[in-house]
Amino acid sequence: xxxxxxxxxxxxxxxxxxxxxxxxxxxxxxxxxxxxxxxxxxxxxxxxxxxxxxxxxxxxxxxxxxxxxxxxxxxxxxxxxxxxxxxxxxxxxxxxxxxxxxxxxxxxxxxxxxxxxxxxxxxxxxxxxxxxxxxxxxxxxxxxxxxxxxxxxxxxxxxxxxxxxxxxxxxxxxxxxxxxxxxxxxxxxxxxxxxxxxxxxxxxxxxxxxxxxxxxxxxxxxxxxxxxxxxxxxxxxxxxxxxxxxxxxxxxxxxxxxxxxxxxxxxxxxxxxxxxxxxxxxxxxxxxxxxxxxxxxxxxxxxxxxxxxxxxxxxxxxxxxxxxxxxxxxxxxxxxxxxxxxxxxxxxxxxxxxxxxxxxxxxxxxxxxxxxxxxxxxxxxxxxxxxxxxxxxxxxxxxxxxxxxxxxxxxxxxxxxxxxxxxxxxxxxxxxxxxxxxxxxxxxxxxxxxxxxxxxxxxxxxxxxxxxxxxxxxxxxxxxxxxxxxxxxxxxxxxxxxxxxxxxxxxxxxxxxxxxxxxxxxxxxxxxxxxxxxxxxxxxxxxxxxxxxxxxxxxxxxxxxxxxxxxxxxxxxxxxxxxxxxxxxxxxxxxxxxxxxxxxxxxxxxxxxxxxxxxxxxxxxxxxxxxxxxxxxxxxxxxxxxxxxxxxxxxxxxxxxxxxxxxxxxxxxxxxxxxxxxxxxxxxxxxxxxxxxxxxxxxxxxxxxxxxxxxxxxxxxxxxxxxxxxxxxxxxxxxxxxxxxxxxxxxxxxxxxxxxxxxxxxxxxxxxxxxxxxxxxxxxxxxxxxxxxxxxxxxxxxxxxxxxxxxxxxxxxxxxxxxxxxxxxxxxxxxxxxxxxxxxxxxxxxxxxxxxxxxxxxxxxxxxxxxxxxxxxxxxxxxx
Amino acid sequence: xxxxxxxxxxxxxxxxxxxxxxxxxxxxxxxxxxxxxxxxxxxxxxxxxxxxxxxxxxxxxxxxxxxxxxxxxxxxxxxxxxxxxxxxxxxxxxxxxxxxxxxxxxxxx
Numbered sequence: 001x002x003x004x005x006x007x008x009x010x011x012x013x014x015x016x017x018x019x020x021x022x023x024x025x026x027x028x029x030x031x032x033x034x035x036x037x038x039x040x041x042x043x044x045x046x047x048x049x050x051x052x053x054x055x056x057x058x059x060x061x062x063x064x065x066x067x068x069x070x071x072x073x074x075x076x077x078x079x080x081x082x083x084x085x086x087x088x089x090x091x092x093x094x095x096x097x098x099x100x101x102x103x104x105x106x107x108x109x110x111x112x113x114x115x116x117x118x119x120x121x122x123x124x125x126x127x128x129x130x131x132x133x134x135x136x137x138x139x140x141x142x143x144x145x146x147x148x149x150x151x152x153x154x155x156x157x158x159x160x161x162x163x164x165x166x167x168x169x170x171x172x173x174x175x176x177x178x179x180x181x182x183x184x185x186x187x188x189x190x191x192x193x194x195x196x197x198x199x200x201x202x203x204x205x206x207x208x209x210x211x212x213x214x215x216x217x218x219x220x221x222x223x224x225x226x227x228x229x230x231x232x233x234x235x236x237x238x239x240x241x242x243x244x245x246x247x248x249x250x251x252x253x254x255x256x257x258x259x260x261x262x263x264x265x266x267x268x269x270x271x272x273x274x275x276x277x278x279x280x281x282x283x284x285x286x287x288x289x290x291x292x293x294x295x296x297x298x299x300x301x302x303x304x305x306x307x308x309x310x311x312x313x314x315x316x317x318x319x320x321x322x323x324x325x326x327x328x329x330x331x332x333x334x335x336x337x338x339x340x341x342x343x344x345x346x347x348x349x350x351x352x353x354x355x356x357x358x359x360x361x362x363x364x365x366x367x368x369x370x371x372x373x374x375x376x377x378x379x380x381x382x383x384x385x386x387x388x389x390x391x392x393x394x395x396x397x398x399x400x401x402x403x404x405x406x407x408x409x410x411x412x413x414x415x416x417x418x419x420x421x422x423x424x425x426x427x428x429x430x431x432x433x434x435x436x437x438x439x440x441x442x443x444x445x446x447x448x449x450x451x452x453x454x455x456x457x458x459x460x461x462x463x464x465x466x467x468x469x470x471x472x473x474x475x476x477x478x479x480x481x482x483x484x485x486x487x488x489x490x491x492x493x494x495x496x497x498x499x500x501x502x503x504x505x506x507x508x509x510x511x512x513x514x515x516x517x518x519x520x521x522x523x524x525x526x527x528x529x530x531x532x533x534x535x536x537x538x539x540x541x542x543x544x545x546x547x548x549x550x551x552x553x554x555x556x557x558x559x560x561x562x563x564x565x566x567x568x569x570x571x572x573x574x575x576x577x578x579x580x581x582x583x584x585x586x587x588x589x590x591x592x593x594x595x596x597x598x599x600x601x602x603x604x605x606x607x608x609x610x611x612x613x614x615x616x617x618x619x620x621x622x623x624x625x626x627x628x629x630x631x632x633x634x635x636x637x638x639x640x641x642x643x644x645x646x647x648x649x650x651x652x653x654x655x656x657x658x659x660x661x662x663x664x665x666x667x668x669x670x671x672x673x674x675x676x677x678x679x680x681x682x683x684x685x686x687x688x689x690x691x692x693x694x695x696x697x698x699x700x701x702x703x704x705x706x707x708x709x710x711x712x713x714x715x716x717x718x719x720x721x722x723x724x725x726x727x728x729x730x731x732x733x734x735x736x737x738x739x740x741x742x743x744x745x746x747x748x749x750x751x752x753x754x755x756x757x758x759x760x761x762x763x764x765x766x767x768x769x770x771x772x773x774x775x776x777x778x779x780x781x782x783x784x785x786x787x788x789x790x791x792x793x794x795x796x797x798x799x800x801x802x803x804x805x806x807x808x809x810x811x812x813x814x815x816x817x818x819x820x821x822x823x824x825x826x827x828x829x830x831x832x833x834x835x836x837x838x839x840x841x842x843x844x845x846x847x848x849x850x851x852x853x854x855x856x857x858x859x860x861x862x863x864x865x866x867x868x869x870x871x872x873x874x875x876x877x878x879x880x
Numbered sequence: 881x882x883x884x885x886x887x888x889x890x891x892x893x894x895x896x897x898x899x900x901x902x903x904x905x906x907x908x909x910x911x912x913x914x915x916x917x918x919x920x921x922x923x924x925x926x927x928x929x930x931x932x933x934x935x936x937x938x939x940x941x942x943x944x945x946x947x948x949x950x951x952x953x954x955x956x957x958x959x960x961x962x963x964x965x966x967x968x969x970x971x972x973x974x975x976x977x978x979x980x981x982x983x984x985x986x987x988x989x
Contacts, residue, residue, distance in 0.1 A: 019946075023907055023956045024930065030908040031926070054925030062931040066938060 013073075020063060028053060075397070082397035089370075093402070095775075096366055099768060100406030100449060103359020105413020106764055108445040110352040110757075112414055113421070114345050115440050117337050123257040125197025126293075130332040131300065133163065133290040133307055135325050139582040139600055143325070145290050147275050148283040152314060153290065160306050163292040164192035165273060170536055172733045173269060174242040175229065182536070182735035183225070183268035185243075190272060193254075195293050202226075203237040203252030206272045216274025219243060220252040224259055225268040243271065244538030245731035262336040283321050284662050292329060304329045320663050324596035343834050347827070348757060351507065354500040355765050356448070361493040362772040364456040368490065369779050371395075392458070399457030400450070407449030414445060417760075424753050494773055494812040495819065498853065501762075501769035502820020506849040507827035508755075508762030513845045514831075514838040515682070515755050519748055524639075524677035525575040526615030527744070529566070529709045531717060532574050533737030535725065537701040548699035549630060551728060555705065556607050558724040564712035569610040570695060570703040572603075576680045576744050579604050579687065586665060587646065588656035598660060601642065602687035605695040611637075611674060613708045621653045621672030628694040634668035635697075639690040643673045657691075668693070680744045682751055682835040705734065714739045751835075766853065770860040777809045778864035789872075805865040806858070813857030817850050824849070892932050894975065897960065897968040900942060906955040907933065933958060941967050 031049035040048060050056065064073075086093040121127045133153075135143045145153070150165050157163050167187040174180035190208040193200070200220065210216050219241065221230070230236050239250045248271070259265050279285075294303040311327025337345060371378075378391055415437065535555075542548045552570050559568035573579040584598035593599075610616075611623045619640055628635050636657055643652040652673060658665040679686040695703070705725070709717055718737050725734055736743060745752070781788075788801050828840040899905065899913045910933075911926050936942045941964030947957045960968070 019956065020930070022954070024927070026906070026953065026955055027908045027911065027926065031911075052926050054927035056927065059925075059927035059930060062928075063934050066931045066935040 020060060024053070024056065024060070074393070078393045078397035079401065081394045082401050085394065085398055086401060092366060092370055093405075095771075096363055096402050097405045097409055099359045099362045099366070099771070100402060100452060101409025101413055102764060102768065103356040103362075104406060104410035104445060104448045104452065105417065106355045106761060107349075107352040107448060108410050108414035108441060109417035109421070110345075110348045111444045112418055112437060112441045114349060115438070115444075117262065117341065117345065119440065121333055122263055122336060123198075123260050124332075127333055128331070129161075129293050129296065130196070131292045131294055131303055131307075131329040132332050132335055133292055133327065133329045135286065135311065135322075135327050137286070137325050138596075140286070140580075144286045145288040146283045146285040146321070147280045147288060149314065149322075150288050150290060151280060153310065156310065157292070159295075160298065160303055161293045161295040162191065162195055163290050164195045165189045165288045165290045166192055167273060167287060168289065170534075170735060171244050171269075171271070171538070172242075172536070172731055173225075173229070174245075174731060176242075178229075180242070180245075180731045180733045182534070182733040184266045185269050185271065186264065186267045187271050187273045188220075192291065195291070198254065198258055200252035201255045203250070205252060206270075210272040211274060213274040213276035213279070216272040217243075217246060217248045218251045218272060219248045220254060220270040221250060222254050222259055222268055222270070223256040226253045229268075242731060243269070244536075244540060245729075246538070246540050263332075283318060291332065294329075300329070300331050319595070343830070344754065347830055348754075348761075351504055351758070351761050351827070354504050355761055355768065356452070358497045358500050358765050358768045358772065360452050360456050361497050362768055362775070363452065364459065365490060365493055365772060365776055367457050368459075369775075392462075395457060396454070399453040402457065403446070403449040403453035406453060407446040410445045410449060411442070414441065421753070421757075424756065490776055491808075491812055494776060494809070495816040497769040497772050498813045498816025498857065499820035499823065501765040502817045502849070502853055503823035503827055504758075504765035505762040505853060506821065506824030506846055507831070508758040509845045509849045510824070510828045510840045510842060511755050511758050511831060511838075513842050514835070514840045515748065515751050517839050518680055518682050518751070518837065519745055521678060521680040524616055524675045527576070527740040528615075529714050530614065530740040531707045531709065531714045531721065531738065532740050532743055533705050533718075533721065533734040535570075535703055535705055535732060535734055537703075537732070539701065541729075541731075542701060545630065545699045548701055549696050552607060552695055552699060552703065554728055555725060556609070558728065559705065559707055559721065560609075562707075562717065562720050562724055564709050564717055564720075566708045566710040567609045567613045568705070568707045569607040569613040570705050571606040571610050571614075572695070572700050572703055574704045574706065574740070574743075575614050575616060575677045576740060577747065578602075578679050578681060578684055579690070582687065584660040585691075586658040586660065588658065588667070599689070600687075601638075601659075601689040601691045603659070603691050603693065605693045605698045605700055607695045610692075610706065613706045615708075616677060617675045619673045619675060620651075621670070623672055623674075624692070624694040629696045630699075632697075634666065635671045635694060636668040637672040637674055637692040638670055639674055639676045641676050642689040642691065645689070659691075679837070680748070682748065682838045684837045686837075766856060770856050773809055773813060773857055774860040774863060777805060777861045780808075781805060781864045781867055802862075802865050806861050809861035809865075810854070810857055813854060813861075817853050817857075820853075821846065821850065891975075892928070893936060894968070894971040896929070896932060896936070897941065897964055897971065900958055900960045901965065901968055904957045904959040906949070906957050908955070910958070936964070939967075940964075 028046070028049045031052055032045040035045040035048050036042060053059070122130070124130060133145070134141070135145050135149065137143045145165070150163070153163050166189065169185060169187070170182050171185040172180040173183050173185075188206060190206045190211050193205050199205075201223070203220070206218065206220065210218055221236070226232055226236060230239075236250055236253065240247050241250060242248070254270070292303070292307075294300070298306075307327045307329040311322070311325060314327075315322040315325060381391060418437065537548055537551060542551060556568050556570060559565060562568075572581065579602040581603045582600050583603050584600050586592055586598060606624065608624045608626055608628070611618055621637070623637065624635065638652065638657075646652065647655065652670050655670050656667050657670060658667045660666075674692070676688075677686065677690060705721070707714075707717065707721060715738070721737060722734055725732055736746075738746075788796075791801060792798070824846065832838065832840045895914060896910055899910050899917070905913065907929060911929060933942070933944075937944055937958075941961060942958045943961055944956050944958050946954055949955050
């Protein structure tokens with residue numbers, strides 16, 4: 001009620017004022033009438049009434065104070081004044097809002113990224129209780145579990161809570177009348193979805209009876225797959241599709257929230273984790289991923305300790321496989337950003353903070369200069385009796401208006417940046433990074449804007465108020481450049497700006513160069529005219545090595561026969577990515593190391609013409625041939641680095657090497673040495689030791705096919721390649737079939753997005769810093785015109801003046817750049833720790849960046865300094 | 881004219897509430913009534929009545945609405961609210977207590 005009355009008063013102030021006046025007038029008239037009745041002369045009654053009433057204006061003032069919000073009214077007044085002031089100098093206002101908006105916009109965009117990746121919990125019930133479990137091996141810190149491990153875990157997990165498992169992979173999906181397509185598909189344990197708290201939107205969940213091989217031919221679709229492949233038809237449940245060539249029944253559809261790109265978002269469809277007897281007893285596999293829901297009273301640390309202890313017990317029970325492994329559990333929510341995610345996000349926030357700092361110092365400079373020119377106004381108002389608070393209040397109001405406008409503009413910038421990011425980060429499957437624009441982001445934008453505008457709006461004001469009033473007034477018509485203190489302050493701001501801009505720019509430039517190097521890295525192979533794709537032979541139709549080997553031999557034959565194909569091959573891994581198959585090995589004739597401490601090598605299985613196809617040079621010995629079959633003796637090819645390190649100057653050819661496979665050792669003879677291959681990825685430099693086996697001696701169901709063309713554009717051959725493979729098996733799609741160059745760029749795509757973000761921040765920083773130094777020099781020029789006029793009149797040349805102006809600006813830019821160089825090296829170090837496969841220490845890039853920055857500074861100073869020559873001495877002096 | 885006495889700080893509100901407890905009145909009416917009741921012994925700047933009225937309106941002790949006077953002029957009439965009546969009671973009690981104490985001190989029995 002009271003609030004309503006106050007608000008009504010505030011917004012209908014005119015009416016309330018009128019009513020108050022009327023009420024008092026009525027009183028005065030009544031009193032006057034009474035005086036008239038008492039016989040006072042008509043000329044005096046009004047005066048007498050007023051005397052009796054008291055000072056009308058002062059009483060009205062008291063009355064106003066008694067009702068409504070006096071301070072709010074005052075604030076309105078200040079705001080109105082602020083708007084008028086800002087509108088009075090549109091150039092300044094626009095520049096300030098632009099600076100503020102760009103700086104905070106960049107920052108807000110980065111914050112919204114953090115917000116949607118790190119701050120939003122995963123779409124699972126009570127997701128804070130969920131953990132990912134890992135079984136770390138010396139080769140793979142984030143290793144998975146074997147089916148037997150998982151089985152043991154389930155038996156003894158009660159003190160922890162519950163565990164569920166899944167397998168990531170790909171499978172072909174075909175509807176009658178549609179070609180098969182390779183899709184990302186997960187296999188889930190029956191309890192996974194209930195444990196996560198996810199309910200299907202149609203149909204039913206996987207049943208535990210379906211976790212048995214043979215009963216597992218049911219499929220749950222993702223919302224996306226249901227919409228895109230099946231048009232969202234309502235009668236989808238019970239429909240039969242072919243998965244890896246086998247008929248499967250669709251039993252459910254997941255809700256759209258399950259498509260969260262941070263976790264299961266890539267999955268198109270989901271099948272039960274169906275193990276046959278043999279697989280469930282397997283202890284060596286490491287592909288099973290395990291998620292746990294810990295009991296409510298357990299802390300993440302306690303859970304981790306329990307899991308680690310479990311791992312220790314299992315290692316004691318099965319030392320042959322589990323010795324040297326450490327188990328751990330990590331909160332699921334902590335993993336959503338990916339391996340480098342958190343540090344990259346922290347770096348982005350930090351760098352966008354630099355942009356904001358540059359913007360802030362620009363703003364401080366602008367406001368300081370503005371306050372200086374208004375020093376006289378302040379002095380006069382102060383001399384007329386305005387208190388310090390009264391002087392400051394309109395300035396605060398101005399800052400608030402700037403903050404509001406800047407914050408709004410920043411939101412626009414952040415929105416735009418979010419759209420750009422969503423567009424840029426759209427993957428092959430249409431899954432994209434969605435930046436949630438919730439109240440967190442709003443609060444960040446306006447909060448940052450407010451703090452910035454107030455801090456940098458008030459600091460110069462307080463500074464100006466410290467100025468001696470008398471002096472300001474005495475200095476007459478001349479504007480003031482501010483004392484020595486403010487000059488120094490400005491110089492420090494410029495130095496700081498350039499230091500920050502240098503960090504941003506050099507960091508971005510190093511990253512750009514580093515990514516270019518990664519994308520163009522072709523060490524140990526040639527990408528020219530090379531097309532690659534992936535094929536997965538489903539176990540149902542290729543149940544044994546013989547069938548797999550037969551298919552691979554036929555496929556290579558058909559591909560070789562295609563017109564325009566120079567050579568073709570298959571391999572478990574392409575030369576340009578990491579080979580995740582790491583095995584321990586022994587050398588014949590050497591002492592055997594302690595179990596668990598054997599050296600490791602990355603293994604690739606390749607078809608006879610692989611080396612020729614990818615262009616990896618054979619340095620000595622021979623490549624694999626048709627004679628190397630499953631029945632012939634086991635042969636191996638190793639890379640140069642391995643040969644050098646293991647055998648030094650001895651001839652490695654003919655030596656025997658044994659790969660450890662559980663308790664067994666697979667011996668083979670080294671028949672060739674090839675050049676080293678470095679993967680074109682940023683997160684590692686690849687394994688130093690590389691070993692090849694003939695695919696015929698270890699046929700694997702999942703292979704890459706590699707085709708080198710001659711005389712034709714490689715991309716025109718993809719249809720023929722697909723046709724050749726589907727002539728062997730119509731249910732066998734080839735995924736990622738494109739040129740090696742395109743595959744590499746696609747794989748490093750996210751880095752390209754990061755690169756573009758860094759580049760944007762760098763350019764923004766540079767632009768703002770240039771704007772800052774330009775503004776300061778231009779203002780200095782304007783304020784020192786008369787000084788220059790005198791100098792000119794006394795015989796100084798235009799060049800002297802230009803040099804004078806240029807000199808001071810460029811000096812600061814240079815000092816700033818030098819300081820920034822140190823910061824840039826720090827940023828490069830930070831990046832390098834996240835991306836060990838990237839070279840981020842290019843000296844020419846650093847030199848180039850410095851040069852660019854100094855050039856920009858020179859230009860920004862020279863533009864206003866140029867005017868020095870145009871100073872008309874007579875006019876400038878007369879204007880005094 | 882009777883001897884004039886300065887109004888005790890804060891008592892104006894109480895007096896106004898007392899006057900209004902007998903029925904609604906406009907500002908001028910309150911002034912007249914106060915004069916009448918105090919036999920013109922109280923000296924107040926008449927205007928200071930108004931801030932007091934607005935303050936009490938703020939506090940919800942009185943309510944105001946515009947009505948016509950007998951002479952067909954628009955005037956703002958104030959009425960006591962329930963809260964105002966209560967306030968008057970407390971202030972009266974307080975006043976009686978105060979005056980009793982003061983009297984006891986000034987004229988010890």
